[in-house]
Amino acid sequence: MSDTARTGLDDDTRPLVALLDDEPEIRRMLVDALEEAGFRIMAFGRAREFEAALKRTTPDVCLVDLGLPDRDGLALVHRLALESGAAIIIISGRAQVQDRVMGLELGADDYIIKPFDPAEVVARIRARLRRPRQDHGRARIARFAGWTADFDRYMLIDHQGREVPFSHAEGEVLRLFLESPRRVISRAQMQESLGGAAGESFDRAMDVRISRLRTKLGEDPRNPRLIKTIYGAGYVFLGEVRWG
Known part of the structure; x- marks a missing residue:
């Protein structure tokens, strides 16, 4: 067989x-x-x-x-x-x-x-x-800072209509930020929401995904305007978000 x-x-x-x-x-x-x-x-x-x-x-x-x-x-x-x-x-x-x-x-x-x-x-x-x-029944389109995030297509679209794909893993992190704008999200909260064993491997995975999201959003890595690192506390997403 x-x-x-x-x-x-x-x-x-x-x-x-x-x-x-x-x-x-x-x-x-x-x-x-x-x-x-x-x-x-x-x-x-x-x-x-x-x-x-x-x-x-x-x-x-x-x-x-x-x-x-x-x-x-x-x-x-x-x-x-x-x-x-x-x-x-x-x-x-x-x-x-x-x-x-x-x-x-x-x-x-x-x-x-x-x-x-x-x-x-x-x-x-x-x-x-x-x-x-x-995720069943949750909104699949979010708009923020001139960007549209389409979670059905795994795609970011800028204000000129240019498309930038994101991965399933990056999408999980992006949704977490977009659903909690202007709130500090700690590593422990990320681990609880996204799953996986806490520790160096999980922290490295989050660093990689956030770095890739910043790159796709055109962020200055030295002074990002949307995804800010709060040292010793976690991350905060500073954009205004509209779903639907």
Whole structure:
């Protein structure tokens, strides 16, 4: 039986996970664990098949190995972050700090180091999906300081109509700021709202996402006017925000 035959596509109510890993044993282990946990699963050993499938359907989560035989894993993660709208979790044997930092900088939501317990992967996926379910019924368009944030398209549009894409991970942080303008948001509040384990890895991920948002909003990194750092306290978004 092929990997893609075990997807459970007859049940559209279950979250869909797209898995890309060239190691058959890891694919089988994760497919079994995710199906037992109640997810639909599409599993692929080659990036070409994975990308073709994503043109036909949109998964809720992408699990992507970096060591791929037919594609640069980091380049694929970056493209997925800009185009797919799915949460992206890297699974990789690359344990160096610089690899984890690069993955987060390119738009991944999480980074799991091999070898891992399948239960940890299931827990991380559930944590990523918890917040999108809470987004149901919330406004999807916000306007501020000459910008429009479209959370359906993962797109920032400036006053001249130019479009700048943002990733799923960046969108979570942006929404948090836009829903609480002119209020200091501490690291602890960010961790509680966005999930993830508190610590250096989470702090680094937030620094990366905020830096990327500032760049996309044309902010001066030495004196940002919208997303201000309050040293020792957190961050504050200073723009006036209108939803809808």
